[in-house]
Amino acid sequence: MFLICLFLCSFNYFVRTEVVGNGYxxxxxxxAVHKIMGMEGVNRIVGGGPAATITAFPFQAGIVVTLxxxxTSVCGGALISNTRVLSAAHCWWDGESQASQFTIVLGSLLLFSGGTRIVTKDIVTHPNWNVDDLRHDIAMVKISRIEFNNNIxxxxxxxxxxxxxxxxxLTATASGYGKTKDAQNSFPPSTNLHNVNLEILTNDVCQRSFDIPIHASQMCTRGVRGIGTCDGxxxxxxxxxxxxxxxxxxxxxFGVGDGCQAxxxxxxxxxxxxxxxxxxxx
Incomplete structure (x- = not known):
């Protein structure tokens, strides 16, 4: 079974998905690490636009993953308290690669520079996470206490x-630092946080696009051509x-592996x- 993990891509206003086997x-x-590092400063969510300031997304966490x-790999997350970041279980263990620590990046439009950076090895994945099942893809990242401000x-x-x-x-917003379009093999000199607005689908409608079951513990956003989530x-x-x-x-x-713009x-x-x-x- 293919695990298709998402990375937010924003270039030419598109967001896409990437296909992966059990090995995100x-x-x-x-x-993506090398692409993002070479791109820090340019827009990347596919179909969306750059976040003008981090104050619009002060909860956004970038995660630099040490395996x-x-x-080095990359993921994203959401700050939910002074000491907790919520992310995906496959960022810690994807069936092939095991992470040893996360560097949590807060309060920055860039992933590899700026902001507050906290190293942690204290990650709890859901006990029922299984890479072949794709359910329970959730992890709690514990960090040293940070003080809130306009950016965090x-x-x-x-x-x-x-x-x-x-x-x-409902119209929802996805945000992240990732790749921007299917044909993008090289990146501009910098990579900014980007965001895109997407309509939430019923699971019944979403199921028509997948061969694997979409469960009640999952949800979907509509994939209008050229708009969605991508590498990063x-x-x-x-x-x-x-x-x-x-x-x-x-x-x-996760998502369908036919390209971010499909x-x-x-x-x-x-x-x-x-x-x-x-x-x-x-």
């Missing part, structure tokens, strides 16, 4: 009363305005399905 880091994360092989601030989680909400029809932000946040405040509703997990849906871990687990690890 070797197939996507490690190659046990000493290679936690994003609210949904309430327990929202558990039955599927959020379909697996584990990153999907947020929406809910009850008058921006709220974390999804974590980037127009297929992207799949996320549904945050409301894991609220008890999240609260138990705060």
């Amino acid at each position: 880091h070797e197939a996507i994360g490690i190659p 046990t092989t000493k290679k 601030r936690a994003i609210p989680l949904p309430a327990m009363s929202d558990v039955r909400q599927d959020f379909s029809g 932000d697996s584990g990153g946040p999907l947020t929406a305005i809910w009850k008058n405040q921006r709220t974390l509703i999804g974590i980037i997990s 127009g297929f849906p992207s799949v996320y871990t549904r945050v409301t399905a894991f609220l008890p687990w999240i609260q138990g690890n705060m």
